[in-house]
Amino acid sequence: MTMSDEARARVETLRAEIRHHNYRYYVLDDPEVPDAEYDRLISELRDLEGAHPDLVTPDSPTQRVGAEPRSDLLEVRHRVPMISLDNAMSDEKLAEFHRRLQTALPEASLVYAAEPKLDGLAVNIRYESGVLVQAATRGDGTRGEDVSLNVRTIQTVPLRLMGDDWPEILEVRGEIYMSRSGFARLNAEIEARGDRPFANPRNAAAGSLRQLDPRVTAKRPLKFCCYGWGELSESPGESHYAWLKRLEGWGIPLSKELRRVEGLEGCRGYFDALAQRRDDLDYEIDGVVFKLDRLAAQQQLGATVHHPRWAVARKFPAQEELTEVLDVEFQVGRTGAITPVARLRPVQVSGVTVSNATLHNMDEILRKGVRIGDQVFVRRAGDVIPEVVRVVVERRPAETRPVELPSQCPVCGSDVIRPDGEAVARCTGGLYCPAQRKEAIKHFASRRAMDIDGLGDKLVEQLVDLDWVHEPADLYQLTAERLARLERMGEKSAANLVAALERSKQTTFARFIYSLGIREVGEATAQALAGRFDGIKALMAVRETDFLQKRGVKGIGQETAEKLLTYLQAHPDVAPQGGMSDWLASLKIPGLTRPRAEALAEAFPDAETLRTAKLDDLYSNSARLVEGVGPIVAAHIVGFFAQTHNRDAIERLLAAGIRWSTPSSAPAAAAEQPLAGKTFVITGTLSRPRDEIKERLQRQGAKVTGSISKKTDYLLAGADAGSKLAKAQSLGVEIIDELALEDLLTQG
Structure with a gap:
């Protein structure tokens, strides 16, 4: 055996020993050797890897620290969404949750996996072939931030799984948290330096995990506790609890308080017992999580878009x-x-x-x-x-x-509106308001809006912070010479950005409308507005009546109107005795009160006129003149263009050179568009970007939505289409591939 072979063998032996001791210490909380012996093994491994750099691997225990700082955290799209848990704030709510499951499941007794609800930051950690390859925060549940380098520094997270029977792909989910004792030590160190301490362990954990410099994260006393999983390449079996225990066998740390409990009384007993010990735990918890143990039953119950129906968080009363x-x-x-x-x-x-x-x-x-x-x-x-x-x-x-709601924005002075049916009031100075400035410009520059290549979020924030850009039109005044002075910009990047700004001036009316950031005006609504209004001047002059055609009699509901029509059809010869309002009130139609009868009589002065009325003429309703624009969206649009600040900002954009094709030069009128009225859904991996396909479909009049329904005409399915394909098949929606789509587009 050569010297190199001996070193390789010793390195592998040391790594195996260290992983074993990490498992005993961090997962089982039962160390076999003193700290000095563990430190000796680490030191020997580090020396060997220093002498033989070719033997260093990413999953070596020595590689937890040392990555260089980054400028930002990259976005990660979760393969399986990380949805939230429903909360039970009282014992009655917990009992209600249990009864719902009893009703839905024909089981004699329900068994739950119970564990503390840690107060930290949720993460998804991905292993491939047993090696940690990526870690991401929960984010919005669909997209999180890549914190792989930081998570690698956390001792309780194995870089390589133990054993050899793990799935090829395994995503574990859990909480990154900081113990109370670790938090106290950290704050003592911070205060000793004269810096401001963290407010609580959760803030400390979140701030530490999202550090741009992993070397800082490595110095923080962070821990990881697994409570579930994401994508798997094999079935997890029959039991939630049993699968978690398998994860523990591969080196993934679980809560020491994880238990299986039976029925509602088992849940209550576990909750009460943990509440009694809450202050004695070395970590913050804000409740208990109960999850149905049988995985087939979890699958049967499914989930809403917000939370699984088979799990609940029973929260402790807040102080x-x-x-x-x-x-x-x-x-x-x-x-x-x-x-x-x-x-x-x-x-x-x-x-x-x-x-x-x-x-x-x-x-x-x-x-x-x-x-x-x-x-x-x-x-x-x-x-x-x-x-x-x-x-x-x-x-x-x-x-x-x-307390009085201000009529003008306290920041910019624009009108504050609160549309009917909405609880939240909003400032209407979207393009002008300093409080909204950064988000307005980021949206304006985004790919689906003006598509200004190279103008990312960080650069927008830098330009606003430097006071170079106050509104979107200011972007077009930037010069390459000025931009080149920015940190990490350079002459070539500056010239590329100026060229991208110039290219963005030639756009479409729909993109321009979308770029303005009018609340609840998405791409589809912008497309509909562009087809309805002859240019920006016409759109800026809108009134709510341009979007809604109100019909019927105020106060009359659809059910009351239906019952009245049914009565009139069943009694064709009945004529009013006395006045119309007295006669209508005497009919005793449910919901037809005296004031409503008077309103009907005012709209329909005689019985014959009333008998010939249609249902839509009776009950209070409104017809939408533009697809996607109802009363709330109409109020947002009208309120936005009513602001002089916004109108002036648009004029400055037009003066900067933004332009688009006029309706007369457009490819086809809406009525002539071959795919007008057709609804498409796109799913799976395709040969071209989805945005490109979507834009082609919309140019020919199609509507592109994100979810399958009975109203969907076509599902364009690429590779790995998933659940949307199955739903389309069950609803009988026509499924097409890219070749069939090309035929449809070519025929147009």
């Missing part, structure tokens, strides 16, 4: 404290949402000083009856976000003042 509302201010969010925030007399809640608390919206203020000067109970919702729970009315001082 509450009494304080005073000193004032209420209104903050403007990045999307224009106007949020009332209570300024409170500072109070300690769950160990954190709380001086501000969200009031959510005006509906919540009215529901809770909050006034400035009130005594209120405050809690940290989910033990994190401060909120006002309720008012102590009996302690209300005489000099309290009501």
Whole structure:
């Protein structure tokens, strides 16, 4: 055996020993050797790898630290969505959850996997062939941030799985958290340096995991605890609990409190026992998670778009404290949402000083009856976000003042609107409002809007922070010479960006409308608006009546109208005795009250006119003149263009040279478009970008949606089509491939 072969053999032996000791220490909490012996093994391995660099592998225990800092965190799309859990805030809600499952499942007794709900940051960790290849945060459930380099530094996360019977692809999901003792040590070190400490362990864990420098993360006392899984290349078997135990056997750490419990009483007993020990645990928890143990039953119950139907989080009651509302201010969010925030007399809640608390919206203020000067109970919702729970009315001082929604944005002065049916009020100065500036420009430059290649989020933030760009039109005043002075830009990149800005000036009317960022005006609605209005001048002059045709009699519902028509058809010879309103009221039609009878009589002065009316003429309704634009969207559009700031910003964009084809030069009128009225859904892996295919379909009048329904005409299915293909087959939707699509487009 050569020296190199001996070194390779010793390296493999050392790695196997270290992985074994890591498993005993971090997973089983039962170390076999003292720390000094463990350190000796690590030191020997590091020396051997230093002498033989060719033997270093990414999954070696020595490779947890050392990556260079990054400029940002890349986006990762989850192969299996990471949806949230439904919450049970009381014992009654837990019992209600259990009863729903009993009704849906014919099992004599339901068994649950129970474990603490850790207060940390959810992550998805992917292993291929037993080796860690990627880790990502939960994000919005569909897309998260790549934190692979940071997660690799966490000692409780194995870089290589133990054993050899693991699936080829295994995604484990769990919580990155910080123990209370680790948090105390970290804050002591921070304060010793004279820096500001973290507010709580969750904030510390989240901030540490999202560090751009993994070497900083490596110094933080982070831990990982697995509670589930994502994509698997083999079946997990029959039991949720049993599969988690298999994961533990491969070196994945689980909660030491994981148990199987039976029925509602088992859940209650587990919850009460853990609540008693909550303060003694070395980590923060805010409740208990119960998951149906039988995996076939989980599959049968399925999930909503928000949460699985087979799991629930029974939350602990949040700690509450009494304080005073000193004032209420209104903050403007990045999307224009106007949020009332209570300024409170500072109070300690769950160990954190709380001086501000969200009031959510005006509906919540009215529901809770909050006034400035009130005594209120405050809690940290989910033990994190401060909120006002309720008012102590009996302690209300005489000099309290009501909370009033501002009519103008506190940041830019634009009108604040609150459409009917919406709880949230919003600033209408989207292109102008400084609070919305960064998001408005990011949206304007995005691929589906003006498609300005090279103008990413970080660069937009830099340009706004430097005060170079205040609104989208300012982008077109940037020069290559000025841009080249930016950090990490360079002359070539600057010239490329200026060229991309110039290219973006030639666009389509639909893209331009979408780029304006009008609330709830997506691509499909922008396309419909572009087909309905003859240019931007006409669109800027819109009124709500341009979108909605109101019919019927105010106050009359559809059910009442149907019953009235049924009565009239069944009694063709009955004539009113006396006045119309008296006669209608005497018919005793459900819902047809005296005021509504009077409103009907005013619209239909005699019985014959009423008998010839159609259903739509009777009940209060509105017909949409533009697809996708109902009352709420219409209010957003009209409110946006009513603002002088927005109209001026659009004029400056047109003056900068933005242009598009006029309706007269468009390829075809809507009625002549060959795919007009057809609805397509696209799924699977295709040979061309989906956006390109979508745009071609829309140019020929088709509507492209994201979900399958009975109204879908075609499903374009590529490789690995998945659940949409199965649903299309079950609904009888025509399924086509790219060749068939090309035939459809060519025929057009």
